[in-house]
Amino acid sequence: MRDFPSCFSENGVQISETTHGSSRNGQNMSACVYQIHMGRGESRMITITWSKNMMGQGFMIEIEDGTKHCLSKVEIKPWLFSKRKGSKNLDVEEATKVDIFWDLSTAKIGPGPEPLKSYYVAVVFDMKMVLLVGDMRKEAYKKTGARPPHSNATYIGKREHVSGKKVYSTRTQFCNNGRIHDISIECDTVRIKDPYLEICIDKKRVMLVKSLAWKFRGNQTILVDGFPLEVFWDVHSWLFGSPITTNAVFMFQSYAHVDKSFPWSSCSSSFRESQLQALGFSLVLYACKE
Missing domain, CATH: 2.40.128.180 (Lipocalin)
Known part of the structure; x- marks a missing residue:
């Protein structure tokens, strides 16, 4: 049998139980990892961590370089009465900015932390859609005004806490x-x-x-x-x-x-x-x- 811990590190996705925490109140945290292409041969890792508690649903976006060093992150905390859509601008590196757009105002929510449908989360760099999550693609492109990227993002990993x-x-x-x-x-x-x-x-x-x-x-x-x-x-x-x-x-x-x-x-x-x-x-x- 292969060494179990080594299998986690080989795939290039950092697995950290303490970072994302464990919950005793059901399935409420899920981290999805994507590799995006920024152009000029550069790639970055983006992790979207979905969370849910009694106040509502939220998410956090982290952008890392090839060494898993966090370049920038933004956290959208769980909401109950506030509008569930918006945008933020992030400084990732010197002279490098990305824009985050999201709309979960009509999202269908299941028992898990991730929305099921009728939502989008978009990451835009240099007016290109480098990452688009969710099924509301037309709405995301209309809102952001972004162009399709030269190379699509790749979904490479997911870390999730479940209980039962x-x-x-x-x-x-x-x-x-x-x-x-x-x-x-x-x-x-x-x-x-x-x-x-x-x-x-x-x-x-x-x-x-x-x-x-x-x-x-x-x-x-x-x-x-x-x-x-x-x-x-x-x-x-x-x-x-x-x-x-x-x-x-x-x-x-x-x-x-x-x-x-x-x-x-x-x-x-x-x-x-x-x-x-x-x-x-x-x-x-x-x-x-x-």
Whole structure:
């Protein structure tokens, strides 16, 4: 099995549990990481962290350079009665400015921290739309007056905190512009003699780990949309620590360049690892028990 912590660092997305905090009040924090192209061969990382509490929904945008050094950030705190749209200007570097526009005034909100539809968050640099999140694309271009970029932003990672009694759920896509999947993780380590781990995608079981007391850490390759997806899990703290104060960690790692026609499911794990070279999208879930 590959070293579990190293898998988090290989994909270029900084994974920091303490930075984003853990919640005991349900699923209320999600950080989505994008790589944007600024022109002249320069790229930057943008993280949009969605949060939700009793006062409403908010988000924070952080812009980082290639060394994960934060160049600039802005936080739009949760609101209840104020207007849920606006704009801000950010100084990212010397002589470099970006404009942030957002409109969540008609956003449809689900149980998670991210809006479901009828919203946009736009990042504009040099009058080009370097990042556009949400489904209100026409409204965003009309409001900002920006032009389409030479190269689209790439969605490369997501970090999310989920909580529950034995079932933990989220929604995500495993590649840029891919379809959105519903993920459900069921893991009961308290009330049964032989704990197990079950993962379903779109209500279909794709993985079952029995004898979890012996297999509390591991990885397995599954197929989603015909492509290989590596799943890592670490539930050691739930089994041998304090499940109320510690998190289990799950990671779903896709790959950027694979041969879809190749029979991946019949290959050994060592062969699959040698063939899957370019890392694509990573979803990391920190799961805490209520």
